[in-house]
Amino acid sequence: MLTNDQLSQWDRENFFHPSTHLAQHARGETPTRVITGGEGVFIEDRDGNRLLDAFAGLYCVNVGYGRTEIQEAIAAQAKELAYYHAYVGHGTEASITLSKMVLDRAPKNMSKVYFGLGGSDANETNIKLVWYYNNILGRPEKKKILSRWRGYHGSGLMTGSLTGLEVFHKKFDLPLPMVKHTIAPDYFRREDRSQSEAQFVAHCVSELEALIEREGPDTIAAFIGEPVLGTGGLVPPPAGYWEAIQTVLKKHDILMIADEVVTGFGRLGTMFGSDHYGIESDIITIAKGLTSAYAPLSGSIISDKVWKVLEQGTDENGAIGHGWTYSAHPIGAAAGVANLKLIDSMGLVENAGTMGSYFREAMRDAVGDHAHVGDVRGEGMLCAVELVEDKTDRAFYDPSKKIGPQLAAALLKRKVIGRAMPQADIIGFAPPLCLSKSEADTVVAAMAEAVREVLG
């Protein structure tokens, strides 16, 4: 077995890590963390630490670690047939079964599912399909995509453009010009503090209307949004937001893409965020919770309305010019089937709702009154704690103080993983959906201590 020193050296010399400070890591100033195992909500590293992963990897290991049902399904599929493609009508029992299981769980207006590998490529597919759709309908000008500041939709060229976080744009020459952003529905951070929730929703709507007017409704194809803003800070929308936004979109014949990479398959305590907020989506993006990350798999769920048009797109001899080698990969599909069965048999959608509420309330009780905790919020099994330098004017800390990362480090010292979100000083929690009461209490107690240690 390799020594830790050897692994660290090879890591520094060879491994280009995502979302990592490249120069510092290459110089060995940030640690190499080698994760070796996991069970339930816990992971283990090579130094023998057992950590409570209250962010479920990257909010994806929804059923928890080490589930033999999924491991065995993957092993059986690998043994039977590790790969065959899905082009020209090919499939496996796993991929066809999974397509039915996804549609059985999806909102009723959904018709078909296209499988990809990750959330970014699924959103890439979605935008291509939206363009294809408008070309078939003879509307070649209707192509721009609306997104929101602080939305997260991936980090490819198009999807990184849809993402509304500066760090994903800066020095990459993004966003692309056909993507336009509107304001984030963050009531806590509203500019005009005198606004009621309803007034703030009206403000979000008027900002969207103004953007559509400026760009021209005939040039806008779709709006993409996460039911609850995720990486941008775990921000549930104010009451009535989605209803009001959809009214505007319908008026201008703009398609609605619900990016449910985080919210799909139970995280909000409902199977989909679209159900949770009454969003009538034209396309739904799924990934993470589809396989609980046991194997890479994503999907684009297409509504009847869009499908009926797409079907007209191929001429007699032609097939749709879109597909990945690994679309509907059998191993991912086998993982997906086993995962969705487990979500049902373990009652995880329900637990996400009830335990998620318990966890958030306990967090609010423990740290909500602290002088530097501005907001404790979330929905289902999502909880964010937003820190402020001054509670009265909600002033941000100076970013150079790195309060978020300091808090995440203080949590880690207590063997709990929370995530310093890229936006301001927000600590996010998105535990596996199987979180128990005592595990929730452990996270809350660690956070209370970490807040006292870092913020006094």
Ligand code: PMP
């Ligand atoms: N959409 C959302 C809402 C996400 O949270 C993410 C990933 N965090 C993505 C898309 C991109 O998924 P991936 O990293 O698998 O490409």
